[in-house]
Amino acid sequence: xxxxxxxxxxxxxxxxxxxxxxxxxxxxxxxxxxxxxxxxxxxxxxxxxxxxxxxxxxxxxxxxxxxxxxxxxxxxxxxxxxxxxxxxxxxxxxxxxxxxxxxxxxxxxxxxxxxxxxxxxxxxxxxxxxxxxxxxxxxxxxxxxxxxxxxxxxxxxxxxxxxxxxxxxxxxxxxxxxxxxxxxxxxxxxxxxxxxxxxxxxxxxxxxxxxxxxxxxxxxxxxxxxxxxxxxxxxxxxxxxxxxxxxxxxxxxxxxxxxxxxxxxxxxxxxxxxxxxxxxxxxxxxxxxxxxxxxxxxxxxxxxxxxxxxxxxxxxxxxxxxxxxxxxxxxxxx
Numbered sequence: 001x002x003x004x005x006x007x008x009x010x011x012x013x014x015x016x017x018x019x020x021x022x023x024x025x026x027x028x029x030x031x032x033x034x035x036x037x038x039x040x041x042x043x044x045x046x047x048x049x050x051x052x053x054x055x056x057x058x059x060x061x062x063x064x065x066x067x068x069x070x071x072x073x074x075x076x077x078x079x080x081x082x083x084x085x086x087x088x089x090x091x092x093x094x095x096x097x098x099x100x101x102x103x104x105x106x107x108x109x110x111x112x113x114x115x116x117x118x119x120x121x122x123x124x125x126x127x128x129x130x131x132x133x134x135x136x137x138x139x140x141x142x143x144x145x146x147x148x149x150x151x152x153x154x155x156x157x158x159x160x161x162x163x164x165x166x167x168x169x170x171x172x173x174x175x176x177x178x179x180x181x182x183x184x185x186x187x188x189x190x191x192x193x194x195x196x197x198x199x200x201x202x203x204x205x206x207x208x209x210x211x212x213x214x215x216x217x218x219x220x221x222x223x224x225x226x227x228x229x230x231x232x233x234x235x236x237x238x239x240x241x242x243x244x245x246x247x248x249x250x251x252x253x254x255x256x257x258x259x260x261x262x263x264x265x266x267x268x269x270x271x272x273x274x275x276x277x278x279x280x281x282x283x284x285x286x287x288x289x290x291x292x293x294x295x296x297x298x299x300x301x302x303x304x305x306x307x308x309x310x311x312x313x314x315x316x317x318x319x320x321x322x323x324x325x326x327x328x329x330x331x332x333x334x
């Protein structure tokens with residue numbers, strides 16, 4: 001391997017060549033090194049497109065991150081021998097799954113292993129938004145004068161409030177579990193009702209989206225980004241929410257019309273928001289940066305040592321399983 005952000009490689013015994021678009025936790029790299037030749041970019045951030053195309057050339061498997069666009073161009077650059085794209089994320093909106101399937105390339109993701117960490121971060125956003133934690137932190141750090149008072153920086157309780165979840169999958173279910181511990185009621189919307197045992201355990205009621213928007217005190221988004229969910233929450237949907245409501249997005253940025261959200265928050269049409277993801281990530285809608293009633297964090301949903309390691313290891317095992325002819329562990333279908 002070479003340092004200073006350049007593309008390098010480690011050659012070990014074994015036939016397959018496995019390309020990794022960014023440095024991964026060492027346990028995952030060790031798994032891959034035992035299986036073949038590892039070609040890896042050392043940079044922690046997204047690499048330039050031309051470097052990515054060079055990196056994947058001749059690879060039998062590619063491990064990609066959510067900011068790597070896997071399309072016809074990249075698949076063509078990799079070559080006909082490519083057998084697997086292992087996306088180190090649960091979402092795969094960055095991958096043209098149909099184009100990969102047409103070339104006989106298996107696409108995998110990393111579901112399950114990041115559910116708890118992302119749910120924890122979601123609860124952190126809910127608490128920060130409803131109790132004005134980040135706003136209070138900024139006030140104290142700025143040295144602005146303050147004194148305790150009965151009406152000073154009032155937030156809102158969670159107990160007895162309705163949490164509306166859009167997408168009651170693995171992460172959404174974990175968020176619901178945590179919300180119940182805070183005394184919240186839970187309702188959800190999804191294209192299909194969740195399994196009966198999950199609904200019974202969580203005490204969650206399915207609602208049409210229109211009703212969920214109108215009744216939720218906190219609306220938390222956990223659906224995948226698809227053409228159908230792009231701008232699922234826009235100006236009209238935000239207008240349908242309570243003025244006291246809080247919007248949380250720890251899924252994918254383009255699910256929310258960010259400009260419409262900024263305008264609604266500035267006008268007081270909803271009370272607050274907490275965002276971990278952004279429509280044009282890493283750029284943030286400038287209007288949001290000026291507001292006190294929105295909590296902004298830089299895509300930290302799965303950002304724990306344990307979770308990122310587990311994600312990388314699962315992606316590595318997926319790639320090796322495909323290359324060995326055993327099939328994917330967690331496949332994505334087109």
